[in-house]
Amino acid sequence: MTEVTHDTETHIVDAHEQEHYDEKFSFVGRTFNVPTYTGVFALLGGLTVIEVLLSRLEHSSIITIIMLALAVFKAGLVVWFYMHLNKDNRIFLATLLIPVVLVILAVLFLSIVPVGGYS
Amino acid sequence: MSEMSIESAKTPAEAPAPSVVTHKDAPVHGHDNMHIAERAENLKFATWLYLASEVVIFASMIGVFIVFRIQHPEIVFKVHETTNILLVTLNTFLLLTSSWAMVMGLREIRVNNPKGLIRWFGLMCILGTIFVGLQYVEYQELAHHGIALFNQGNEYDGFGMRFYAPTAFHGAHVIIGVLWGLFVINNTRKGNYDSKNYAGIEVFGLYWHFVDVVWVILFTMLYLV
Numbered sequence: 001m002t003e004v005t006h007d008t009e010t011h012i013v014d015a016h017e018q019e020h021y022d023e024k025f026s027f028v029g030r031t032f033n034v035p036t037y038t039g040v041f042a043l044l045g046g047l048t049v050i051e052v053l054l055s056r057l058e059h060s061s062i063i064t065i066i067m068l069a070l071a072v073f074k075a076g077l078v079v080w081f082y083m084h085l086n087k088d089n090r091i092f093l094a095t096l097l098i099p100v101v102l103v104i105l106a107v108l109f110l111s112i113v114p115v116g117g118y119s
Numbered sequence: 120m121s122e123m124s125i126e127s128a129k130t131p132a133e134a135p136a137p138s139v140v141t142h143k144d145a146p147v148h149g150h151d152n153m154h155i156a157e158r159a160e161n162l163k164f165a166t167w168l169y170l171a172s173e174v175v176i177f178a179s180m181i182g183v184f185i186v187f188r189i190q191h192p193e194i195v196f197k198v199h200e201t202t203n204i205l206l207v208t209l210n211t212f213l214l215l216t217s218s219w220a221m222v223m224g225l226r227e228i229r230v231n232n233p234k235g236l237i238r239w240f241g242l243m244c245i246l247g248t249i250f251v252g253l254q255y256v257e258y259q260e261l262a263h264h265g266i267a268l269f270n271q272g273n274e275y276d277g278f279g280m281r282f283y284a285p286t287a288f289h290g291a292h293v294i295i296g297v298l299w300g301l302f303v304i305n306n307t308r309k310g311n312y313d314s315k316n317y318a319g320i321e322v323f324g325l326y327w328h329f330v331d332v333v334w335v336i337l338f339t340m341l342y343l344v
Contacts (some may be wrong), residue, residue: 037226041219045212048338052208055343059196064344071339075332082222082328084321088163095167096174103178110186 040081047074152315159318166322170329177333180285181340187281188344194278201264202342203257210253211338214293217246218331221324231314233307240304243327247297254290258283285337292330299323 025032025039032039051070054063080086085093188195220243227235268279303323306312312320 035223035226037219037222041215044215044335048208048211048215051339051343052204055204067339067344071336074335078218078328078332078335082218082331083325089160092164092167095164095171099171099174100178103175103182106179107182107185110182111189 036081040077044074044077155316155318159321162318162322163325166325170325173329173333177285177288177336180281180288181336184281184285184340187277188340191277194275197274198261198266198278198282199342201261201266203260204342206253206257206260207338207342210250210257211334213246213250213253214331214334217243217250218328220246221327225317225320225324228307228312228317228320229314233310233312236307236312236320237304240300240307244297244300244304247293247300251290251293251297254286282341286341289330289333289337292333296327296330299326 023036025034025036027039027043034042047070051067054067054070057063079096220239224236224239224243227233227239265273266275266279266282268283270276270279300323303320306319
């Protein structure tokens with residue numbers, strides 16, 4: 001147990017929680033001098049700006065794919081870091097992925113149906 | 120530890136006058152820690168299962184929009200020309216910031232700082248409220264451009280319901296999230312959470328971040344692509 005001071009008040013916390021509190025953001029092998037949550041927030045903000053700028057360009061398949069990939073990556077960052085899937089039980093990940101995969105398959109199946117029918 | 124076992128641990132000579140010892144007041148020992156951790160895991164798993172059902176609902180709505188987008192790209196592009204992308208981007212940043220405030224609040228309660236949690240959650244609730252307000256402004260603008268729920272026969276034919284259904288459903292989730300946030304703040308003020316007992320906050324966090332994840336996807340699918 002250690003004593004830490006927040007807002008001029010002293011709280012007793014255990015070493016593990018304090019270590020978690022002081023954790024720094026690591027991304028692609030580099031560690032930045034900001035808390036993990038703040039680093040993720042900055043990354044999410046930066047990626048959002050890039051997405052909006054890309055959307056201003058001429059529409060093309062490649063830009064669409066990049067924007068979709070960025071959106072999935074951003075969602076992944078929130079799930080991984082903010083929803084703590086990086087530390088929690090992986091069975092939670094399955095509860096999220098199974099319905100996502102099912103709906104993707106359903107959409108793919110729907111998209112092969114012609115607008116005006118087959119005749 | 121139960122009331123009886125606390126009392127029986129002391130000799131009769133040093134036993135205090137009979138008083139009511141609630142579970143919350145009892146000292147936390149190894150067994151209680153295990154019970155709290157187990158309860159927290161169960162709560163989180165139940166929340167994830169609930170979120171899985173939400174995934175199906177939102178993904179179905181997004182799926183319907185994707186099919187429409189594939190079949191009628193010209194209508195979607197026309198709507199994009201009328202959309203106030205700055206307003207929607209600002210709203211996206213509000214929600215991302217609220218998610219950040221959420222985890223920063225959780226970080227504070229983990230080191231036994233309820234005041235810090237209340238401050239961060241207060242910010243989160245304010246941002247969520249502004250998000251809903253700006254969404255209302257956005258709906259007003261779209262309605263002025265003639266994009267309504269049902270656009271039979273005009274240039275936006277079929278778009279309205281496919282756009283308003285997922286965004287309004289998401290907005291309803293934000294409203295519920297703000298109310299839940301206020302409830303958590305109130306519970307924190309009463310001293311119901313500390314560094315050993317914050318499963319209720321984690322569960323709320325999962326919900327709020329899920330709402331954020333859905334918006335990240337909706338923002339790209341509905342407004343950008």
